[in-house]
Amino acid sequence: MxxxxxxxxxxxxxxxxxxxxxxxxxxxxxxxxxxxxxxxxxxxxxxxxxxxxxxxxxxxxxxxxxxxAKAYATTSFARDMLGSADNLRRALESLPDAAQADPSAKPFQEGVELTERELIKTLERHGVRKIDPQGEKFDPNLHQAMFEAPDATIGKGLVSKVVQVGYKIGERVLRPALVGVSAGAPKASDGQAGNGTTSH
CATH class of the missing domain: 1.20.5 (Single alpha-helices involved in coiled-coils or other helix-helix interfaces)
Incomplete structure (x- = not known):
């Protein structure tokens, strides 16, 4: 077993x-x-x-x-140069009418204008473009509203005054344009001249 x-x-x-x-x-x-x-x-x-x-x-x-990187490499430099462009424009706008009419001041004015144009062209060669939206529709992506005021000469929501031009580099905003926006034609007041008066 x-x-x-x-x-x-x-x-x-x-x-x-x-x-x-x-x-x-x-x-x-x-x-x-x-x-x-x-x-x-x-x-x-x-x-x-x-x-x-x-x-x-x-x-x-x-x-x-x-x-x-190539397109926006000059962003910081271009932003710094905007102050120079603004100062050239201010110099031209600050000339009194009498000085503008004075033949001896003409070379100075032309020289500043030429310098401003050359600076703007140089910026444009590097992809920087001016934003001057006078009469255009207000765009919060490109413009910064400083005020809104009635304006009979331009439609509501359009830029009625450019306080300071803006600039773009490529598709980016370097500085928005500072603008005034039209609120449309002023409304007629209730008590217009001649209403409720009687002539003698």
């Missing part, structure tokens, strides 16, 4: 090992190997496509950043 019991495990083990080996061989047959390789290929292809897409996005972002 004991001999039979000791022999049973020994006789069962080889059968179990053979069955497992057969199952493993079936599992690792050609079809299973092909399926595994195809899954691995698809995974690698997906990773490659994702990497290529990320690289393309990085390239575009880098190009955009380089273009922005």
């Amino acid at each position: 004991e001999d039979a019991m000791t022999q049973n495990p020994a006789t069962e083990d080889p059968k179990l090992d053979a069955t497992e080996a057969t199952e493993q061989a079936a599992a690792t047959g050609p079809e299973a190997e092909i399926a595994r390789l195809e899954a691995e290929r698809d995974d690698l292809k997906d990773k490659l496509l994702r990497t290529l897409a990320e690289m393309e996005n990085l390239r575009r972002r880098t190009e955009r950043e380089v273009a922005d």
